[in-house]
Amino acid sequence: MRVMIVTDAWEPQVNGVVRTLKSTRRELEAMGHTVDLLTPLEFRTVPCPTYPEIRLSLLPTAKVRARIDAFRPEALHIATEGPLGLAARRYAMRHGLPFTTAYHTRFPEYVQARFGIPLAWTYRFLRWFHGPARAVMAPTPVVLHDLHQYGISHGVLWTRGVDLDVFTAERANVLNTAHPIFLYVGRVAVEKNVEAFLQLDLPGSKWVVGDGPALAGLKARYPSASYLGVLKQPDLAKVYASADVFVFPSRTDTFGLVLLEALASGLPVAAYPVTGPIDVLGDSPAGVMHEDLREACLEALRIDRVTARAHAEKFSWRAASEQFLAHLRPLPASAAPQDSTAPTAAHDHAKTASPAAVRSGD
Template sequence: MRILIATDAWKPQVNGVVRSLESVAKALREFGAEIEFLTPQGFASIPLPTYSEIKLAFASARAIRKRLDGAPIDHIHIATEGPVGYAARRYCLQGNRPFTTSYHTRFPEYIAARTRLPEAITYAVLRRFHNAGSGVMVSTASIASDLQSRGFERLMHWSRGVDHSQFTPAKALKLDLPRPIFLYAGRLAPEKNVESFLALDLPGSKVIVGDGPSRRALESAYPDAHFVGAKTSDALAVHYASSDVFVFPSRTDTFGMVLLEALSCGLPVAALPVAGPLDVIGDSGAGILDEDLRGACLRALDIPREKARAHALTFTWANSARQFLDNILLAKSTSATRLIASPGF
């Protein structure tokens, strides 16, 4: 099967969406699928305001049609709701081609955190975008339930995986910092709620891996924390494996790829009991979920690293790729008006 994935999120961005798409594409090829990407590369673009790493491509429906007409494509999957995604959506609708989408990012909450635009307006736009397709792939049951309550239709389960050979406890080094080491890894932006972690009264050290628009303000407000900048996957794995607790303060993530990466390195998790952590950690015992984030951090110190690693091993990219293919086959074999939510949520 030849699958085209249209996405506005692409290299050189470093985020969970890009890592997910690259990883699942690699696994899909091992199943015999041929994967092509339609990205902002090759189009003129401008930086997204307040999120300069993301480029808004000038990808018109005409330009997309020129690229796709005559191409040997069996299915189109639209991963993002940006200009590339919208142009690919219009191409499919005009050509009466079935397509699937995926919901990676809670943009309504992100936008509301930076502006005064009500979430209901953004959700209405996203609902119209996704409901035009034959199915929308969602990573967790919590997000699926939330979207269903907001009128999203034809929800399909598509979980994530982790590269256990890259993210491994074997990469641990002795860091020259007071223990215990509490680690955050991710974007430094208002919607990530990083300040709630930095403000905690915790023993030892706080290490912050990542970059973003809030970094300068956070460094100024919390000079005792160690800000080390964005890291490649290999360097990130070293930080995971060398720390004592991974702290995930976000309330707005749909999944949290960093949770699986940390667990795979044997790093227990402390997080809030919200969508993402509830689905990834659940009752596995690999982390502590509590509105008292400080208490969760301290209790997570007692979790054996072996338990964290064992839970991560239940998530694989092979399983993720199989779910993705099954969703496409269901979408192709069933008309959009008859397609129901896939089992598994």
Template sequence: MSTATERPHRIMIVTDAWEPQVNGVATALSRTVTELRRMGCVVEMVTPWDGYRTIPLITYSEIRLPIMARDEVERRFLEFAPDAVHIATEGPLGWYARAVCDHFGFPFTSSYHTQFPEYLTARWSWIPLWAGYGYMRKFHGKSGAVLVTTPTMRAQLTRWRISNVTPWSLGVDTEQFHPDRRAATAEPGRGRGVYSDLPGPVFLYVGRLAVEKNVQAFLDLDLPGSKVVVGDGPARADLEAGHPDAHFRGRRSGEDLAQHFADADVLVFPSRTDTFGLVILEAMASGTPWPASTRPVRVTSSRGPARAPPTTTCAPPAWPRWTAHARRRAGTPSSSPGGRAPRPSTPSSTCRPRRCGSASGGAACSGCRPST
């Protein structure tokens, strides 16, 4: 048993993705660091913003890649004298930290946040999938534990002969993301709250705007009401030019982002390369339902919005049914005390609890299809 006189655990986390970048990796790590420090741990972050010489990532100028930083990473490692090292990303800093740990025989853990093999093949079709997984196998080969967000990802990496894979659940702040944020009333045929200037129902996408996110598939859908895109990225200019009917609101954060989730009628998450999709949990915690993509995809469902459970597979959505459900949600009258909007109506009970893990069949179950 630890005592008050023992020094706190010293943890070094090395990541190529960190604030001010806006992505799921940076968000998950930021919350992890906050909780570790709250538990009394001393956390040393090694990030691209620590004064290293950097170059822009191809097609992502906002992402900076440190170069010639191995000696500095080693100096910080020796100076901090960590009890544990976690390497969060497979970028240059990750490789430098891996080399330092290997040199001193120091154990480390790693994590798999992004399906880089699929990402690379989506951007450059001449790169075979096996080559990307060979890169991943080499990087994670000496890791004591490769942390992944779901058992589905563990099974996938195991099939590609990556060992020591362990599920690592993620969650969201259910005080920030909550159904009570939903605006109480809306004019007939209009959106609620932050969308009051738009026709309803409101279909929302939140995330980076890049080719691997498959945002084009969402924008190509024939849907009533309004399509709203929250986020930024290298594909924004082309998407805006090709879809003048969509509403691009740029990056949002904090209370503003939470309001955008709660006031939307449906979240659309079309990505086929994400390992998790933290925005799905943020939407579910906000009471906003979401359909699966246009083909069977990995999704999560839970008994509560704060924990990420094992993944499953849901059938493609029937968009006419989801359109009808969005119309009903957009037109739900306010009847809750204190002027709060009621919780969204439940999609029909085609949910199978064994399949999706949600016994309630409520908005937290993305596998449920609204009835017509």
């Protein structure tokens, strides 16, 4: 099957959405499918206000139309609600093409935290955007419930995975500060609530890995903590394996891939009992969820690293990608975009894919 995924979230961003889409593409291609990612790298862009690492594509309508026509997808997935997602949605609606969408992050909560815009206003936009989709993929049952409460009732579950070969339980020693080492990994932004971690009175030392608009202010207010920028996965894996507890202070994340990365590295989790940690940890003894984040951190120190790793091994990218594939809505042959100038490589590749692989997308 030829699958086109349209996303406004892409490199140089380093976040869960980008990692999810990269991993999904890798797994789908390993199954024999052809995946084309339409990203802001192909467009002129401007930085998003207050979040310059996010690039917003300028006037993408014509090129999005040309790219869809040229690729001739057999399934169209719109991953984000930005300029590219809007252009792809407009194309699909105009041509009567079925498509799926995804809800990766708590977008209304982030907008409220940054700009004070009421949740109801943003959810109204989301109802409009996702309404025509044949399915809206969300990462957890709790998020599906939230969407349903705000009038988006056609949600389906698309879980996440972790690369168990990159993130392993083998210990490392690349953080040269006192133990116990408490670690945060992720975007450093107001909605991530990193300050709730940094202000805790904890023994040992604290580390923050990542970048974002709140980083400079946090460095100035909490100079005793140690800070690293964005790391590539092999280096990040060593950092996880050098720490003692992974602290996840966010109250708004829908899933939190970093939770799985930490657990796969044998790192127990301390978090608030909110969406994200609840869906990843469940009733597992691999972490501690408590409204007193300090207490959660101290209790997590007692958890064996083997327990954390064992819980992470329940998640795989192959299973998550098979779930994604099953939710796609293939375009009818009569409705699929046709362009005589389209490259034939993707078409030839699709013809060689196994019948079972093609059927798995039905």
